[in-house]
Amino acid sequence: MLNDELSDLANFAAVADARSFTRAAAKLGKSQSALSQSVRRLEERLKQRLLTRTTRSVMPTPAGEQLLSTLRPALGEIEAQLNALSELRELPSGSLRLTAGRHAVETVLWPALLRLNTRYPDIKVEVSIEPALTDIVIEQYDAGVRRGEQIARDMIALRIGPDLRMVVVGCPAYLAEHGIPVEPQDLTHHRCCNIRLPTSGGLYAWEFERDGRSVTVNVDGPFVLNDMRLLIDAALHGAGLAIVLEDMVAPFTADGRLVRVLEDWSPPISGYHLYYPNRRHPSPAFAALLKELRANSHL
Structure with a gap:
């Protein structure tokens, strides 16, 4: 399969998972127009409408859901293999997107990220300071930081700060x-x-x-x-x-x-916890962050 076809499939999955061209574009570092053209090109190639677009959200059509059922596991396996290969590097690399309140960032998260940057300069981190709770799955964050009682029960939570x-x-x-x-x-x-x-x-x-x-x-x-x-x-x-x-x-x-x-x-x-969805194959960058937070939580 040609590279542009693989790229179109990956772009479609990103938009479908984010339910938004805007959020998908922010995660992928691409323009909304480029993503829209990519999805439209895929739909024309398959002669199927894959996404239903409204003013507020984007939803997969039945054909889109059928494609996603096959595409998600395949892309997940590709990502896992790439992560496994990157682990062979001497130093971890990759990108992380995190969300937290300002106090959590200043007192717990930011000091850890500065230490992480010193140790692993190839890891890139985006931090969004938000007072409100955020659905990290929908918003495509790798993890968030909130007080223990604020975290949904279906998330994995790692305590990273004192009471x-x-x-x-x-x-x-x-x-x-x-x-x-x-x-x-x-x-x-x-x-x-x-x-x-x-x-x-x-x-x-x-x-x-x-x-x-x-x-x-x-x-x-x-x-x-x-x-x-x-x-x-x-x-x-x-x-x-x-x-x-x-x-x-x-x-x-x-x-x-x-x-x-x-x-x-x-x-x-309760003090601050890092919370994230279950990960079968954490990226080297995320694994390095977890190790840094565990080593310096002093709990």
Whole structure:
């Protein structure tokens, strides 16, 4: 089979799996028009419509599904063989696409990737910083990083960071004027800067626990934000109380610019995990990433 025919088949499979010419083009590093021409050329050669195109998505036709049932295993085997050959190289190479929230990237993932780059300079990594949960299969990512309880059960999860803790803070001037909350319910009488949840779009109900007792409080205040740096800045400027990750606010509590309240109501929460679909033949690049994260998780 000619090279262009193999390329057309691979392009068709990429578009069908991504359900989008845009996502497939981003993954393959090609233009949307080039992919469209490639699929159209394949359809003309087979005299069959393989994809149904709508304004929102792309779906395989029955003929396309039949072709994919044969094509996916064949392409998977080719990829596995190429990966096996690349393992014979002295150093791993290849590309990785990862998604994670900003805090996870800055505290856990990015340091590991810098070490990986030093050790294996031929590995190329794309990182997409996204606050919302992402379907890594549909979006064609190799893996994602999220807290343990956020990961779907059908994913493989590798813990790569320690437990986290959400803490409530306010500046001394605000606390002097409004008082210090002693119980979580006291927050209903305070100005609280809240978080807009990236996945559901709803407001975060502040969660607390002490001695096995869990309490959830719906708060109100002058700001609703989806960035913890802005929440910290609001608290520093006396806008109200904020609930943020402990390590992000540590420099400000250490020098007294912010004060922690309800400290005994702040239990640890699960730390960051790398999650990914089941892989029978992980690429050398992905295997190197897993090895780097395992070796430096310090758990």
